[in-house]
Structures are given as structure tokens and as C-alpha cells.
Amino acid sequence: AQSVSQHNHHVILSEAASLELGCNYSYGGTVNLFWYVQYPGQHLQLLLKYFSGDPLVKGIKGFEAEFIKSKFSFNLRKPSVQWSDTAEYFCAASDPTAGSYQLTFGKGTKLSVIP
Amino acid sequence: GAGVSQTPSNKVTEKGKYVELRCDPISGHTALYWYRQSLGQGPEFLIYFQGTSAADDSGLPNDRFFAVRPEGSVSTLKIQRTERGDSAVYLCASSLEGSSGETQYFGPGTRLLVL
Numbered sequence: 001a002q003s004v005s006q007h008n009h010h011v012i013l014s015e016a017a018s019l020e021l022g023c024n025y026s027y028g029g030t031v032n033l034f035w036y037v038q039y040p041g042q043h044l045q046l047l048l049k050y051f052s053g054d055p056l057v058k059g060i061k062g063f064e065a066e067f068i069k070s071k072f073s074f075n076l077r078k079p080s081v082q083w084s085d086t087a088e089y090f091c092a093a094s095d096p097t098a099g100s101y102q103l104t105f106g107k108g109t110k111l112s113v114i115p
Numbered sequence: 116g117a118g119v120s121q122t123p124s125n126k127v128t129e130k131g132k133y134v135e136l137r138c139d140p141i142s143g144h145t146a147l148y149w150y151r152q153s154l155g156q157g158p159e160f161l162i163y164f165q166g167t168s169a170a171d172d173s174g175l176p177n178d179r180f181f182a183v184r185p186e187g188s189v190s191t192l193k194i195q196r197t198e199r200g201d202s203a204v205y206l207c208a209s210s211l212e213g214s215s216g217e218t219q220y221f222g223p224g225t226r227l228l229v230l
Contacts, residue, residue: 004157032216043118044158044206044221051216090157096215102148102171103219105157 002027004093006106013081014114021076021109023065023091033074034092034103035065044090050074051096061085086113117141119222121207127228128197136192136225138207144220146213147190149182150206152224158206164190165213197229 003026013019025031035047048059055067065076074091088110092103120139128134140147145166150158160174164184172182179197184190194201204226208219 036221043223044208046218046220049216049218092157094215101146101213101215101217102160102163102174103150103158104160105150107155107157 002093002095002104004091004104004106006089006091006109008109009107010110010112012112012114015083016080019076019078019081019085019111021089021091021111023074023076023106024072025074025091025093025104026072027093027095030096032094032096032101033065033067034094035059035063035074035076036090036092036105037087038090038108039087047076047089081111081113083113083115085111087111119207119209119220121205121222121225123225124223125226125228127230129230130197130199132197132229134194134197134227136194136205136227138190138192138209138222140188140190140207140209141220142188144209144211145187146210146217146219147184148208148210148219149190149192150208152204152206154203161192161205163213170213194227197227199229202227202229 005024032051034049036044050057091106147164149161152158163171166187179195182192204224206224207222210217
């Protein structure tokens with residue numbers, strides 16, 4: 001079965017530290033990849049997505065992610081985090097050959113940024 | 116413009132009761148998805164509608180769960196004979212066409228608690 005793994009359950013960083021959140025997927029063929037963020041008290045919103053082309057994807061608020069096919073990875077990065085980045089981050093994947101393009105999510109990584 | 120809305124925001128019910136959860140997607144979006152998010156987990160796919168049709172219901176856990184979208188806009192998720200294990204946040208998402216790589220926009224969710 002298709003699956004998405006996020007290995008970090010909770011990450012704590014000081015402001016201005018660099019961030020990298022891991023995401024691995026188990027799809028065998030082509031794949032669409034997403035990072036969603038859920039700020040405290042808010043709903044899930046898209047940070048960035050990859051479905052073709054340049055494997056380095058830039059999203060909102062200074063986030064980026066790199067699709068590395070050989071490693072089945074789509075790690076999220078930000079060079080310098082801010083307190084306002086405190087949130088839960090979800091990696092998700094979908095099969096572009098399937099009819100419904102349903103998202104398969106990882107368990108999420110909670111990021112706490114200390115001022 | 117208005118985003119995806121869901122009602123009620125919270126629902127408390129007793130084991131064995133019937134509940135209905137409502138989703139109002141973004142206007143003009145033909146694709147609608149239901150997900151369920153249990154504590155400490157990422158959202159899990161339940162069902163996908165394309166217009167009025169349930170195009171993929173492979174994620175529904177059993178026949179106690181049913182969803183409709185009779186006019187291709189508002190959708191209702193129905194749960195019969197609720198069990199304590201049904202307690203979760205039920206998320207609705209919509210997208211413009213339901214095509215590959217398309218962004219799914221999520222609502223705030225309905226938090227269901229079965230006592």
C-alpha cells in the first residue's frame with residue numbers, strides 16, 4: 001500500500017535556526033507531493049507542491065522542498081525559522097494515474113519555535 | 116472569497132446514535148473529498164465526489180458510513196450506529212476539477228466525540 005512517512009514527531013528550534021523536516025513516500029511510479037501546514041487553531045493550508053519539472057520547489061513564507069526520486073524523499077526546508085512558523089506540518093502524496101487523486105498523509109511533524 | 120465551510124464545528128453524541136456532518140465547498144469546485152483525522156495521525160481519505168457522483172469510496176471504513184452530494188455542491192457525511200472509535204476530526208476538502216496535482220482546499224473540520 002502507498003504510504004508517507006515523517007520521521008520527526010516533534011521538532012523544537014530557536015528563532016533563526018535552519019529547518020529540515022523529513023518526508024519519505026513509498027509510491028512505485030510517478031507521484032505528486034505536497035506539504036501542508038496547520039497553524040494553531042487554523043485549518044490545513046498548502047505550503048507547496050511538486051508534480052513535475054524542477055525538483056526544487058519553492059512555496060509560501062520562504063519554505064522550499066526538494067524531490068529526490070532516488071531516495072523517495074521530499075524534505076521541507078527553511079533557512080531561518082520564525083516564531084510564527086510554529087505549527088504542525090504534514091507531507092502528503094497522491095498517485096497521478098489514479099482517478100481520485102486522493103491524498104495520503106504522513107502523521108505530521110509538530111514544530112515549536114522558541115523566541 | 117469564501118473557503119470550505121463545515122458544520123457543526125463540534126458534535127458530541129452517544130454510542131449508537133446517528134450523526135450527519137455537512138460540508139460546503141468552495142463555489143464552482145466540482146471535486147470534493149472527505150478525510151478523517153484521528154488523534155496523533157494525519158488525515159485519512161474516506162470518499163471522493165466528482166460532481167454528484169461518489170467516484171471513489173474506497174476509504175469508507177464500513178457500511179455505517181455513507182456520504183451524499185445530491186446537487187454537486189454541499190455534501191453530507193452520515194454515520195449510523197456511532198461507535199467510540201468513530202471519534203475524530205472529519206475534514207472536507209474541495210478542488211476545482213479533481214485533476215492531477217491540483218490543490219485541495221481544506222475546511223476547518225468537524226470534531227466528533229462519541230461517548
